[in-house]
Amino acid sequence: MKNFIEELQWRGMLHDSMPGTEEHLLEEMRSAYVGFDPTADSLHIGNLVPIMLLAHYQRCGHRPIALVGGATGMIGDPSGKSSERNLLDETTLRHNQECVKAQLGHFLDFSSDEQNAAILVNNYDWMKNISFLEFIRDVGKHITVNYMMSKDSVKNRISSESSEGMSFTEFTYQMVQGYDFLHLFQNMETTLQMGGSDQWGNITTGTELIRRIGNGKGYAITCPLITKSDGSKFGKSEGGNVWLDAKRTSAYKFYQYWLNTSDEDAEKYIKIFTFLDQETINSLIEEHKVAPHERVLQKRLGEEVTNLVHGNEEYEKAIAASNILFGNSTSDDLKSLDEQTFLDVFDGVPQATVTAADIAEGLDMIGALAAKTNFLKSNSDARRALNENAVSVNKEKVDENFVITAKDLIADKYVLLQRGKKSYFLLSVE
RNA sequence: GGGGAGAUACUCAAGCGGCCAACGAGGGCGGACUGUAACUCCGCUGACUACGUCUUCGCAGGUUCGAAUCCUGCUCUCCCCA
Numbered sequence: 001m002k003n004f005i006e007e008l009q010w011r012g013m014l015h016d017s018m019p020g021t022e023e024h025l026l027e028e029m030r031s032a033y034v035g036f037d038p039t040a041d042s043l044h045i046g047n048l049v050p051i052m053l054l055a056h057y058q059r060c061g062h063r064p065i066a067l068v069g070g071a072t073g074m075i076g077d078p079s080g081k082s083s084e085r086n087l088l089d090e091t092t093l094r095h096n097q098e099c100v101k102a103q104l105g106h107f108l109d110f111s112s113d114e115q116n117a118a119i120l121v122n123n124y125d126w127m128k129n130i131s132f133l134e135f136i137r138d139v140g141k142h143i144t145v146n147y148m149m150s151k152d153s154v155k156n157r158i159s160s161e162s163s164e165g166m167s168f169t170e171f172t173y174q175m176v177q178g179y180d181f182l183h184l185f186q187n188m189e190t191t192l193q194m195g196g197s198d199q200w201g202n203i204t205t206g207t208e209l210i211r212r213i214g215n216g217k218g219y220a221i222t223c224p225l226i227t228k229s230d231g232s233k234f235g236k237s238e239g240g241n242v243w244l245d246a247k248r249t250s251a252y253k254f255y256q257y258w259l260n261t262s263d264e265d266a267e268k269y270i271k272i273f274t275f276l277d278q279e280t281i282n283s284l285i286e287e288h289k290v291a292p293h294e295r296v297l298q299k300r301l302g303e304e305v306t307n308l309v310h311g312n313e314e315y316e317k318a319i320a321a322s323n324i325l326f327g328n329s330t331s332d333d334l335k336s337l338d339e340q341t342f343l344d345v346f347d348g349v350p351q352a353t354v355t356a357a358d359i360a361e362g363l364d365m366i367g368a369l370a371a372k373t374n375f376l377k378s379n380s381d382a383r384r385a386l387n388e389n390a391v392s393v394n395k396e397k398v399d400e401n402f403v404i405t406a407k408d409l410i411a412d413k414y415v416l417l418q419r420g421k422k423s424y425f426l427l428s429v430e
Numbered sequence: 431g432g433g434g435a436g437a438u439a440c441u442c443a444a445g446c447g448g449c450c451a452a453c454g455a456g457g458g459c460g461g462a463c464u465g466u467a468a469c470u471c472c473g474c475u476g477a478c479u480a481c482g483u484c485u486u487c488g489c490a491g492g493u494u495c496g497a498a499u500c501c502u503g504c505u506c507u508c509c510c511c512a
Binding site for chain 1: 459460461464465466467468473474475476477478480
């Protein structure tokens with residue numbers, strides 16, 4: 001049995017644990033669970049930390065259980081929230097659960113014959129049949145309101161004067177989540193719950209229930225909330241959340257997110273989000289310090305995580321796309337791409353169409369940037385960009401007098417426009 | 431209820447009869463540099479049929495050759511006294 005706690009410690013993934021947890025885990029194979037909120041039909045990289053907790057857990061020889069919060073998702077966790085949550089209906093939740101399940105399969109081994117194969121459960125399955133009366137009689141009786149009120153998640157909501165208060169529903173959340181732990185303890189020998197450090201309060205309600213009702217002992221491990229060194233929120237890019245689903249965040253953008261992490265964060269993240277061992281990571285860090293501009297850390301981090309989430313084929317494509325967009329690729333390189341690759345690379349770039357006649361006549365730059373396409377918000381904006389020497393056609397800088405004609409078409413129907421280095425626009429001809 | 435201050439572009443904030451599409455700062459965007467970074471430097475940042483024209487300074491009227499600037503009314507915000 002590999003020492004899970006030690007593993008978490010050097011990776012910087014241990015925030016807090018209940019006394020005795022380490023010994024408990026070293027004795028024999030144990031089952032632990034982490035809950036996931038099915039609030040969307042995809043997980044995002046913020047969920048990656050608890051996922052990695054489970055994945056490392058399984059690699060240490062223990063049995064990970066992923067709990068999809070169908071029931072708890074209907075209530076809404078008040079932790080860290082300043083206002084009442086919106087509730088989702090059952091159909092949406094069911095759909096989301098299916099999607100989340102598929103994504104977790106990339107990280108956890110659900111199908112092996114080993115004793116520690118991962119298991120997926122949905123708390124809706126056991127919560128749905130419990131009546132309100134049963135619950136308050138059999139479970140509620142054992143926990144005092146005083147105890148519940150002492151939790152930070154509750155205190156913060158009822159004490160802050162600006163808030164609208166807290167509904168009974170949300171107040172009950174910790175009981176429902178705590179009951180999950182009790183249920184898993186009694187039915188699946190689950191003795192450990194893990195989660196982000198904001199979940200500590202909810203988890204201890206669970207261990208309390210296990211002590212009082214289950215006559216047993218439950219353990220808890222929390223991991224730190226992931227931060228970014230510049231203070232912005234982890235897992236957000238300009239486009240919003242960075243999702244694990246390629247339909248929401250393309251593999252290319254996903255890779256780019258990791259590649260763009262700061263040096264300081266990359267050191268932290270590579271420990272958390274990859275399975276690389278300590279020795280490998282240390283030598284990578286050393287290598288990075290010698291030549292920071294090579295960004296070996298960021299590249300390796302991006303490689304590992306993208307491979308894990310999207311697979312090797314998608315990773316290779318992301319690299320290819322990155323080279324075209326940021327490497328020294330020329331107009332000729334662009335024109336040599338076949339249509340499918342070209343579209344893959346520029347997936348998600350704003351597009352507009354112009355007619356073949358426009359091209360035949362020769363399309364002026366104002367028309368291409370604004371008048372006919374609305375890529376930029378006004379003709380003035382387009383003129384400004386041209387004056388700033390910011391506009392490129394097929395990666396070559398052009399001025400206001402440039403006219404797009406048939407010779408500029410890629411794959412006979414596309415023209416790649418750029419304003420500055422980072423904003424691309426794709427013009428296609430019909 | 432009484433008294434006072436104010437509302438200006440994405441934000442903060444000057445301007446107080448013509449020289450105002452409106453100082454300055456922040457932000458945003460672009461250029462040089464660079465590691466697809468940080469720092470630094472430079473430029474741009476109302477629109478258009480663009481060396482000119484048009485619409486903007488809480489809203490609606492008015493005075494004037496001419497108003498963001500003066501007058502009247504309205505709406506909203508803040509402060510002080512009761």
